[in-house]
Amino acid sequence: MAVQVLVKDDLYVLNQCAKYLARSNSDSRHNFGQFDPGDIRARICESWRFPIVDVYSDGVNFESTYAQNEVTFVYSHEGSTPPQQISVVGTFSNLYEPVPLRKVGDSKYFTVTVLVPKGQIHTYKYILDGEAIVDPINPQRVTLDNGNIWSRFFTFLCTTPLALEQWERDLLARLTDHVLPFRTKEAQDFLNRYYYGLDRQTKDTQYIRAYRLDEPVGVVSFIDNLLAREENHHLIDYKICLPLIRELLRTRNPFVEPTLMPADLYEDLYKEMATGNVNGWDYNRYNNPRYFLQLLRRHTYTGAFSHPRYGGNIGASGWAYLEETFRDQNGKSAFDWRKALEVPLGSNADYHG
Amino acid sequence: MQTEFDVVIVGSGAGGAPIAYTLAKAGKSVLVLEKGPLFKPQYQDPLGLSDFKRDEAFSTGAEKRIQIPEVANNGASYYSSHVEPDLNDEPHVYRRPDGQDAATIEGYTAQVVGGGTQLYGSVSLRFSPLDLRLKSFNEGRTDLRYDPNGDIKREARDWPITYDDLEPYYCKAETIIGVNGTQQGQTKPFSEDCYQKPLTPNPISQYIETGMDAKGMPRYRTPLALITEDHAPSGRTVPSDPETAKSGYVNRYGDALGLKSSTWVSLLGPISTLPNFELRPNCVVTHIECEGSVVNRVHYLDPSGMPQVVEGKLVVIACSAIESVRLLKLSAQLSPEFDQRINQNDLLGKYFLTHCFGGASANVPTPNRFDKSISLDSDWATDFCATEDFLRDSHLWAGGAIYNNTSDRALPMSLARNYGSQDLDTVWQAFMDATQLTGDALVTFLDRNFGRGLSVSFMANQLPLKTNRIELHPAVKDKWGRPVAYILKQWHYHDIALMNTFAGQCADILTRAGVTDGLGEGGVYMAENALARCANHILGGARFGTDPQDSVLDTTCRAWHFDNLYLTDGSFMPTSGGANPTLTIQANSFRVADEMLKRM
Numbered sequence: 001m002a003v004q005v006l007v008k009d010d011l012y013v014l015n016q017c018a019k020y021l022a023r024s025n026s027d028s029r030h031n032f033g034q035f036d037p038g039d040i041r042a043r044i045c046e047s048w049r050f051p052i053v054d055v056y057s058d059g060v061n062f063e064s065t066y067a068q069n070e071v072t073f074v075y076s077h078e079g080s081t082p083p084q085q086i087s088v089v090g091t092f093s094n095l096y097e098p099v100p101l102r103k104v105g106d107s108k109y110f111t112v113t114v115l116v117p118k119g120q121i122h123t124y125k126y127i128l129d130g131e132a133i134v135d136p137i138n139p140q141r142v143t144l145d146n147g148n149i150w151s152r153f154f155t156f157l158c159t160t161p162l163a164l165e166q167w168e169r170d171l172l173a174r175l176t177d178h179v180l181p182f183r184t185k186e187a188q189d190f191l192n193r194y195y196y197g198l199d200r201q202t203k204d205t206q207y208i209r210a211y212r213l214d215e216p217v218g219v220v221s222f223i224d225n226l227l228a229r230e231e232n233h234h235l236i237d238y239k240i241c242l243p244l245i246r247e248l249l250r251t252r253n254p255f256v257e258p259t260l261m262p263a264d265l266y267e268d269l270y271k272e273m274a275t276g277n278v279n280g281w282d283y284n285r286y287n288n289p290r291y292f293l294q295l296l297r298r299h300t301y302t303g304a305f306s307h308p309r310y311g312g313n314i315g316a317s318g319w320a321y322l323e324e325t326f327r328d329q330n331g332k333s334a335f336d337w338r339k340a341l342e343v344p345l346g347s348n349a350d351y352h353g
Numbered sequence: 354m355q356t357e358f359d360v361v362i363v364g365s366g367a368g369g370a371p372i373a374y375t376l377a378k379a380g381k382s383v384l385v386l387e388k389g390p391l392f393k394p395q396y397q398d399p400l401g402l403s404d405f406k407r408d409e410a411f412s413t414g415a416e417k418r419i420q421i422p423e424v425a426n427n428g429a430s431y432y433s434s435h436v437e438p439d440l441n442d443e444p445h446v447y448r449r450p451d452g453q454d455a456a457t458i459e460g461y462t463a464q465v466v467g468g469g470t471q472l473y474g475s476v477s478l479r480f481s482p483l484d485l486r487l488k489s490f491n492e493g494r495t496d497l498r499y500d501p502n503g504d505i506k507r508e509a510r511d512w513p514i515t516y517d518d519l520e521p522y523y524c525k526a527e528t529i530i531g532v533n534g535t536q537q538g539q540t541k542p543f544s545e546d547c548y549q550k551p552l553t554p555n556p557i558s559q560y561i562e563t564g565m566d567a568k569g570m571p572r573y574r575t576p577l578a579l580i581t582e583d584h585a586p587s588g589r590t591v592p593s594d595p596e597t598a599k600s601g602y603v604n605r606y607g608d609a610l611g612l613k614s615s616t617w618v619s620l621l622g623p624i625s626t627l628p629n630f631e632l633r634p635n636c637v638v639t640h641i642e643c644e645g646s647v648v649n650r651v652h653y654l655d656p657s658g659m660p661q662v663v664e665g666k667l668v669v670i671a672c673s674a675i676e677s678v679r680l681l682k683l684s685a686q687l688s689p690e691f692d693q694r695i696n697q698n699d700l701l702g703k704y705f706l707t708h709c710f711g712g713a714s715a716n717v718p719t720p721n722r723f724d725k726s727i728s729l730d731s732d733w734a735t736d737f738c739a740t741e742d743f744l745r746d747s748h749l750w751a752g753g754a755i756y757n758n759t760s761d762r763a764l765p766m767s768l769a770r771n772y773g774s775q776d777l778d779t780v781w782q783a784f785m786d787a788t789q790l791t792g793d794a795l796v797t798f799l800d801r802n803f804g805r806g807l808s809v810s811f812m813a814n815q816l817p818l819k820t821n822r823i824e825l826h827p828a829v830k831d832k833w834g835r836p837v838a839y840i841l842k843q844w845h846y847h848d849i850a851l852m853n854t855f856a857g858q859c860a861d862i863l864t865r866a867g868v869t870d871g872l873g874e875g876g877v878y879m880a881e882n883a884l885a886r887c888a889n890h891i892l893g894g895a896r897f898g899t900d901p902q903d904s905v906l907d908t909t910c911r912a913w914h915f916d917n918l919y920l921t922d923g924s925f926m927p928t929s930g931g932a933n934p935t936l937t938i939q940a941n942s943f944r945v946a947d948e949m950l951k952r953m
Contacts, residue, residue: 015390018635059400230415274788334804
């Protein structure tokens with residue numbers, strides 16, 4: 001199917017670009033370890049924002065258009081003579097049909113906006129006068145099986161693994177379980193009721209292609225998305241610490257797979273990590289286990305309770321847990337989160353998300 | 354593109370927008386230059402979507418790290434709002450009490466059309482008549498304490514205008530901007546009641562009523578710049594259920610519904626269709642030039658970073674106190690003539706002010722709990738600590754307002770990331786440090802805190818000191834290679850005494866209402882980073898006055914020794930007032946606009 005191109009006004013594009021892309025610094029002031037020295041993307045603030053993935057609506061039916069995102073590509077031309085023709089090719093469209101970018105007013109920016117369903121991952125390249133290049137701004141790049149490097153983006157509610165491998169996700173699921181308040185029996189019963197009780201339509205709009213049905217709050221997907229994009233500089237922490245923790249747990253109990261080990265082993269591990277003193281931890285590989293626990297807790301809590309668009313808090317199950325658990329003196333919930341939020345996620349008729 | 358205007362205004366927030374509104378309506382050609390983007394509310398978008406979202410990640414985003422080798426907090430984490438300046442691109446550098454420099458951005462600094470009025474909690478209190486005559490009030494007093502060197506009598510200044518001069522403009526601002534509240538219970542004189550009707554308070558605020566009544570504090574509904582009824586001056590209408598405005602996504606968020614009265618929805622949006630008005634967002638002003646006493650060129654970088662120049666018969670600088678002073682200092686660096694005129698005395702950047710700010714906080718008694726996510730920023734306020742009697746009894750030089758915060762810690766993320774955090778520089782830090790809060794302990798934490806936190810804040814005058822000042826940093830540069838602002842600021846003994854007194858009053862309100870679980874109280878001076886991020890209100894640095902030797906601006910906020918240069922953000926204030934400053938900045942700008950019209 002041909003991709004649907006949307007017409008956005010110049011102001012929208014300039015609003016999303018000036019803060020991040022207009023600059024004259026040559027230093028790498030935005031490199032927190034995610035870029036190699038000299039990478040020009042390290043000069044740019046929040047380069048992960050590109051391409052811009054945003055909420056879509058046709059202005060008529062906010063519910064039926066909820067399952068799609070707008071994706072705005074920006075090519076920022078630095079230097080004197082811009083290319084004659086700039087287009088984008090990618091898996092979101094027919095690969096042989098480049099989508100042309102237009103110049104934004106008299107600015108250095110070229111842009112096009114397309115409609116892409118939520119829950120998807122795509123690769124793309126820009127074509128400048130016939131020459132294909134990766135997006136110079138977007139930090140997300142993937143090497144395909146044929147060795148070609150392409151730029152990548154993903155839309156809201158993405159549950160497909162991006163940054164972590166399967167075993168890493170499995171171990172992370174156990175680790176996050178012991179951070180969250182959801183592992184009490186009551187909480188588990190509630191989440192199961194809530195999660196399996198959602199009707200088919202809600203499931204379709206709110207957690208497309210849920211990757212792991214035994215992961216009701218989706219924290220692992222949230223962390224995976226975060227490490228692939230906004231906090232890519234923390235991927236290294238997980239890539240070092242997850243193998244380290246797996247080896248350590250295997251040393252402590254050689255007979256059971258770490259993901260199947262009883263809770264007390266994880267609890268003991270957290271207690272030790274909190275002190276910074278972990279028996280058997282390889283400090284040469286990662287010198288601060290307490291820091292990793294802090295990071296893991298922030299990411300886990302954020303994943304459970306942030307807006308579901310970021311891949312965690314699936315179907316707002318984290319919020320629903322709070323809604324169910326915390327009640328006022330009259331038995332009424334102390335967290336009516338639906339009241340503020342957009343339909344179909346929430347029930348506010350005026351706010352459109 | 355048009356390059357010549359009657360008026361060029363730098364900044365679209367509380368200081369700039371009232372002038373643009375007044376002069377554009379009077380038929381003058383007006384250009385507003387704004388560094389940030391123009392984010393619109395839903396009702397202005399053909400597809401019904403806003404660039405502002407009810408989403409906690411918009412207020413406190415993903416982790417970034419300070420990468421400024423010259424500062425002591427290099428490497429520290431920060432989490433910014435989508436409209437805050439990025440700390441690595443445009444930091445403010447403060448000297449910490451330990452003598453080391455640290456990078457920060459003051460709370461509610463917003464680079465967006467509307468400026469801080471997009472993010473603020475919208476508390477729109479008037480200053481009291483006493484706030485504008487603190488020199489006269491303190492002259493001859495023998496009861497003042499905590500001032501061994503007599504700084505109060507030496508440094509206090511009366512404003513060159515009185516409350517009566519400002520009062521009609523308070524009414525004008527309240528009417529045109531759209532403010533709800535109640536007048537009864539306020540000590541400030543009102544010539545007319547211009548408030549819209551307040552919404553019902555959050556039930557948790559019953560404790561505040563009880564506490565304030567028990568202490569004999571006359572109370573009133575906190576004035577909030579948020580419309581609760583259809584608002585003719587701006588053409589805004591309220592939803593069928595006006596209570597929809599209440600959510601945890603008001604304070605520190607732009608309002609997608611446009612009910613919060615930012616200067617965009619209340620002032621600039623309504624004039625944006627006039628042919629003689631132009632707004633250029635995403636444009637950063639780099640310097641201004643003069644020829645003799647006339648500022649004749651305003652230099653800015655367009656959204657691509659390309660240099661552009663415009664001219665205005667009058668030029669208004671209103672990009673918040675620190676950035677306005679910085680812009681003048683940068684302009685002075687580039688031009689000896691400008692330097693000589695703006696620095697005929699040594700006061701530019703001096704007497705920088707924030708507020709004595711703090712309060713008390715505790716949890717309501719079990720089993721009570723409230724849905725704080727359905728609320729506005731504040732429900733009740735009192736002027737009890739702004740009266741002459743109170744100040745004489747407590748031996749203090751100046752007063753302030755006390756009000757409760759209703760929406761703080763209302764949402765799950767803000768509950769955790771603000772846990773134990775005294776300011777925005779320590780967001781997440783305490784929660785991250787509390788590594789014991791996992792599993793069952795996290796349940797206990799949530800059980801104790803969710804929907805139970807209640808806090809009371811004060812906002813009071815800070816004693817002006819010449820040593821508190823804004824300079825240009827000798828080493829740190831912004832993303833354009835321009836020196837960043839450098840802030841040197843300390844608290845006076847008297848400020849600390851004042852904060853302790855006010856915090857005690859706030860704690861009393863909670864105690865008298867039986868809200869004592871985990872009671873804590875204090876002032877901003879106690880924060881880990883006491884000089885910096887808590888400075889939500891940045892004021893002074895270019896005070897106005899009647900004596901060219903003792904002020905930077907004349908009584909019309911025009912820079913001495915210039916014919917056409919005005920400063921109208923909070924930098925004009927000689928004292929910081931006993932309340933949140935936005936309404937006063939707006940009222941003063943309406944006043945200055947009338948002064949400008951007289952000469953055009």
